Amino acid sequence: MARRWQWFHRWGSSPYVYRQGAKWQTGLGFVGLTLLAVGWIWGLAFAPIDYQQGNSYRIIFLHVPVAFLAQSMYIGFAAAGLVLLVWKMKLADAAIEAGLVVGAWVTFLALVTGAIWGKPTWGTYWVWDARLTSMLILLFLYVGAMALRGALPRDAAGKAVALLLVVGVINIPIIKYSVEWWNTLHQGATLKLTERPAMPASMWVPLVVSILAMYCLAGYWVLRRLRTQLLIREHSTGWAREALEREHGL
Amino acid sequence: MKPQRKRKLVQIGLVVAGLGTAVGLGLYALSTNINLFYPPAKVAAGEAPVGTTIRVGGMVVDDSVVRASDSLKVSFAVTDYAEQVTIRYEGILPDLFREGQGIVAEGQLNADRELIATQVLAKHDEQYMPPEIAESLQNQESKSVY
Numbered sequence: 001m002a003r004r005w006q007w008f009h010r011w012g013s014s015p016y017v018y019r020q021g022a023k024w025q026t027g028l029g030f031v032g033l034t035l036l037a038v039g040w041i042w043g044l045a046f047a048p049i050d051y052q053q054g055n056s057y058r059i060i061f062l063h064v065p066v067a068f069l070a071q072s073m074y075i076g077f078a079a080a081g082l083v084l085l086v087w088k089m090k091l092a093d094a095a096i097e098a099g100l101v102v103g104a105w106v107t108f109l110a111l112v113t114g115a116i117w118g119k120p121t122w123g124t125y126w127v128w129d130a131r132l133t134s135m136l137i138l139l140f141l142y143v144g145a146m147a148l149r150g151a152l153p154r155d156a157a158g159k160a161v162a163l164l165l166v167v168g169v170i171n172i173p174i175i176k177y178s179v180e181w182w183n184t185l186h187q188g189a190t191l192k193l194t195e196r197p198a199m200p201a202s203m204w205v206p207l208v209v210s211i212l213a214m215y216c217l218a219g220y221w222v223l224r225r226l227r228t229q230l231l232i233r234e235h236s237t238g239w240a241r242e243a244l245e246r247e248h249g250l
Numbered sequence: 251m252k253p254q255r256k257r258k259l260v261q262i263g264l265v266v267a268g269l270g271t272a273v274g275l276g277l278y279a280l281s282t283n284i285n286l287f288y289p290p291a292k293v294a295a296g297e298a299p300v301g302t303t304i305r306v307g308g309m310v311v312d313d314s315v316v317r318a319s320d321s322l323k324v325s326f327a328v329t330d331y332a333e334q335v336t337i338r339y340e341g342i343l344p345d346l347f348r349e350g351q352g353i354v355a356e357g358q359l360n361a362d363r364e365l366i367a368t369q370v371l372a373k374h375d376e377q378y379m380p381p382e383i384a385e386s387l388q389n390q391e392s393k394s395v396y
Contacts, residue, residue: 048380052346057378086258123344123371127354129286166262170270174277181277183285183307185354190376199378 012089014230015239025223032216039210047203056120061207063113064191065214070107070138071172073218077103077145078169081162093158094233096165097149098225102218104142111135122185130178131186134171141168287354293363294333300359306335307354307373315349328353339367346372 010016043061050057077096084092114132115125126132145164149157179188190198197204234240244250251259277284287307288298298304308328315326322341326349327334337355347353347370357367379387 048382050378051381051384052351052374053378060378082259082262085262086255121344121346121372121374123346124369127286127371130284163262167266167269169266170273174273182281183287183289185286185371185373187374187376190378198376200380200383202380203378 012091018230021223021227028216029220032213035213039206039213043206059117061210065211066106067110069214070110073103078165081165084162094229098229099222100146102221107139127185129184130182131184134175134178289330290333290335293335305356306365310349312349336364337367344372
């Protein structure tokens, strides 16, 4: 076995993930909360107002992090789905089961904050433009995957959900490029990987800090749910009994 | 990689590529319906239907906004820097409405190809900046023009 695949196999084993995950969970939670405090206090209290939107643009420090996260998490779950389908790794199934609800909430939050932002700036809560509609489809994909999981017995559900997630990844480039391919009310991207951000550093630095914070917190939330999921699934195995006894006195 | 895993990976790749192509072609065929609004050039070219509800979007032309003194009636022109369309509206405009600002208006074209709007939405671009910087940019711009 090549050495570079060793981490892949270690992270495929439930007791290892349960144990190492505890450290990661604490770290991600702590770093996430710290970054969120920094990003939000900086963004909400100290960043300058926008020349057109005044203070109402400040919802960007919540809206953009959750909108990014909704798509990144989806790509992550689709990748986990691929791992489940091709390599039949049970851990990927547990991660999907644990994480979908987090992704659904984050997507819901992106849509709601967008609507709240839309009213004062655009003059409407909702418009059926390509960006908003494709984001709504993302929410339906999350909710649909959860419903599908609930409707089938576990083994069949795992495969069906994984396939749905992998195929649904088509929606991600549509969300990203919707504002370029079609006329939309939603504006184009402010933060781009290849270009300078279309805002001064006094705005984009706290925004990037808020984005990193939200990624850490989502990592914390998914990992926490995943570890619980592993205990539920493997409650009769030796390591799980030990962990339950050690940590919960059961 | 084991051969059966490779085969599975290729199968899934083909499924995604096939569905992706289908969705892509579907979206391409529907693009006139997916576009939220007609740019003024399409209205001028007669591609926008008269007498049905459509949306027209563009930049509000400088000095084109005419407000009635005794009502909320307002008329203005929008442009895509190729053609212009006159829009008539009665009601409260969004806060971001101003000359040089992008807007999207919903309504019906009349016989003169003017849009009688029932709703006007403001579109803003991806630029954010503090008011002082916006002001100094504007000053620089006016210096370089004159």
